[in-house]
Amino acid sequence: MKRANLKRCTALHRRSEGYVLVTTLLIIAMAGILTVGLARHSMNLAVASMQEELELQDRWGMLSCQRFAFGASGRLMRKEQYDRQTGTIVVRHKDRTTCTVLLGDHEFRIRLDDESAKLDINHLFKNAKRKTTQSIIRKYCPDRSLAIKLSPLNRALRRKPTEDSFEAWGQVFTPTSAEVGFGAAIHGASDRLTCWSRHLNFGNCSDEVLFESARVMVGSNIAKQLVGNRSQGISDVKEAVEQTQATGDQQTELKRYLRDHSTAQSVWVQSTSGTQSRHYLSIRESVTGTLSRFYSFSW
Secondary structure, three states: OHHHHHHHHHHHHHHHHHHHHHHHHHHHHHHHHHHHHHHHHHHHHHHHHHHHHHHHHHHHHHHHHHHHHHHOHHHHOEEEEEEOOOOEEEEEEOOEEEEEEEEOOEEEEEEEEEHHHOEEHHHHHHHOOHHHHHHHHHHHOOOOOEEEOOOOOOHHHOOOOOOOOOOOHHHOEEEOOOOOOHHHHHHHHOOOEEOOOOOEEOOOOOHHHHHHHHHHHHOHHHHHHHHHHHHOOOOOHHHHHHOOOOOHHHHHHHHHHEEOOOOEEEEEEEEEEOOEEEEEEEEEEEOOOOOEEEEEEEO
16 A cells, blocks of 8 residues: 555655646746847837937038038038139129038038029920920929929919919929939939029029020020020110010019029039938028028928
């Protein structure tokens, strides 16, 4: 009897040892799984934190560059030239200036543009047929990675409900494929095109832009005369317009559109860090003498 009880106790003890062993192995396995999960979660948090830090640095650098460019635009766009005939320093204004800034491991390429020296798509769309507008846009933007779609802002959302209005590049162009870098493509397209200048700076725009802008309003002959008058040294808008063969109404329209100063400026900032690159665009459009409207985009 005692021997039987001893065998039974020994069997129970062995079963208990097996149960403890299995439980211990399960606990060790669960601890390992939890440790791996915790390590993976910690790594994901570290990567996300690094990414957020890079994005914060990128954003901070972009805003700093934009504020600097807009704040110093008067000085940056000013160019002094020596006039040999008069022996004096003549102050002129540039239509573009560029610079590069290094902030940590980020490189920021800044491009400050005079938007009033560019060909305004709203002006073209208002004064020319759709096909003519598309043809002119393609002439100034030969990049086939961008398709011209010309989809103005919804009428209910327009600032002027009676007029079509383009207030974003996505309303003008669309990428031809998903692989196209839209920001880089728009950076090139905006070289001589704009959506944010309701007036043209007569003294700062190129002959081509002046001709195209005037041609859709008053025809090729008068546009050539206007360009010729400016080439002969006539810098006053009123005088240059009145010395053309334009009718009274045409002269009024030209004088209303042409200005002797700029009403809009833009700052492009291309941020590069390692293999990552982003494009930021900010436009400052003058509404009144002291009030400005800002537009911001990023790609």
